[in-house]
Amino acid sequence: MKFTHLKAVVGAMALSVAMGGAAQAQVVLADITSGTSDVDNVEIGVSNVPFGPHTSGKVGISVPALGPGTFFVDFEGLQNASAPVVITPGLPGVTTVNNPTGTITDHSQYGRFDLTRVDGQNVFYGEWNQSDDASLGDHTVYFAGTGATLAANVPTSGTATYSVQGLSDYANNSQLNGTFTANFSGSGGTLTGSIASATYALNIGTANISGNGFSGSGAVASNPSTSATLATNGNVSGNFFGSAAQALAGVATFANNQYDAAFGGSQ
Structure with a gap:
C-alpha cells in the first residue's frame, strides 16, 4: 500500500466528515468479539471507511495515525491492498502493510501491520507497531471476529x-x-x-x-x-x-x- 494512497484515503475521509459525516454512515454488524494488548495503539470496531480498497460495515481496525477510535479500516480491505503471502500451504497467507515511522507527523505513515485470518472463518488476528521494530515498546497484538461467528454451542465433553x-x-x-x-x-x-x-x-x-x-x-x-x-x-x-x-x-x-x-x- 503506497503512502500517497493512504494519505488520499484519510483526506477523503476528513472531507466527508466536514460535509456531514458521510464516512460515519450507519452500518449494521453483529457485535464484535475481540482482544487487543494495548487499546491505545489498536482498537477494533466496525469499519467506516468506504474509500479505496476499503468497505464500511465490516470488522475493522484503528491505529493512532487514523485517529484512535475515529476511523476503522476493514481487515479485508487491507488484504486487498497488499496481497497475502502464503507461508503454510493450504492456509490463509499473511498480509504485511508496512508504512513505518518513529513519530506520527502526518497521515501518510501508519506503522506496520502483519495480519491474517482463521481458515474458513470471518476471524482475523495480527500485530502492529508504529516503527517497524517490535522491540521499541509499542508492539501490539490483537484478534477480532463478529458476534455472528462467535461459538454458540461449545462442546460440554470430549x-x-x-x-x-x-x-x-x-x-x-x-x-x-x-x-x-x-x-x-x-x-x-x-x-x-x-x-x-x-x-x-x-x-x-x-x-x-x-x-x-x-x-x-x-x-x-x-x-x-x-x-x-x-x-x-x-x-x-x-x-x-x-x-x-x-x-x-x-x-x-x-x-x-x-x-x-x-x-x-x-x-
Whole structure:
C-alpha cells in the first residue's frame, strides 16, 4: 500500500466528515468479539471507511495515525491492498502493510501491520507497531471476529485438536505453527498447546475454558534455536468461533511486549 494512497484515503475521509459525516454512515454488524494488548495503539470496531480498497460495515481496525477510535479500516480491505503471502500451504497467507515511522507527523505513515485470518472463518488476528521494530515498546497484538461467528454451542465433553498459526515479530520470526488441544468439560475445561517457528516458540500453558472464552496466566516464550527462555508468566486470552467451536483465536501477552503473540486456528 503506497503512502500517497493512504494519505488520499484519510483526506477523503476528513472531507466527508466536514460535509456531514458521510464516512460515519450507519452500518449494521453483529457485535464484535475481540482482544487487543494495548487499546491505545489498536482498537477494533466496525469499519467506516468506504474509500479505496476499503468497505464500511465490516470488522475493522484503528491505529493512532487514523485517529484512535475515529476511523476503522476493514481487515479485508487491507488484504486487498497488499496481497497475502502464503507461508503454510493450504492456509490463509499473511498480509504485511508496512508504512513505518518513529513519530506520527502526518497521515501518510501508519506503522506496520502483519495480519491474517482463521481458515474458513470471518476471524482475523495480527500485530502492529508504529516503527517497524517490535522491540521499541509499542508492539501490539490483537484478534477480532463478529458476534455472528462467535461459538454458540461449545462442546460440554470430549476433546478437540486445532491446527494453529500465530504471529509474533513476524518480520524476524516468520509464521508460527503448532497444535492446541481443548478438553471440554461441562461449561469449562482446559486448552493447552504450543506454536513455533525456527526462532520463536509460544507455549500457552494451561488456559481455562469458560463458555466460549478461555484464559490463563502460564504462557512461556522461548527461542528454539538457542533454547533460551524469552519470557514467562504470560497471560493468554481468546474465544472459540464457529457454530460448534470449530475455530479459535486469541493473544498471549508478557511483561515485555516484544514477545507478545496473536494466534488463530481451526479443527
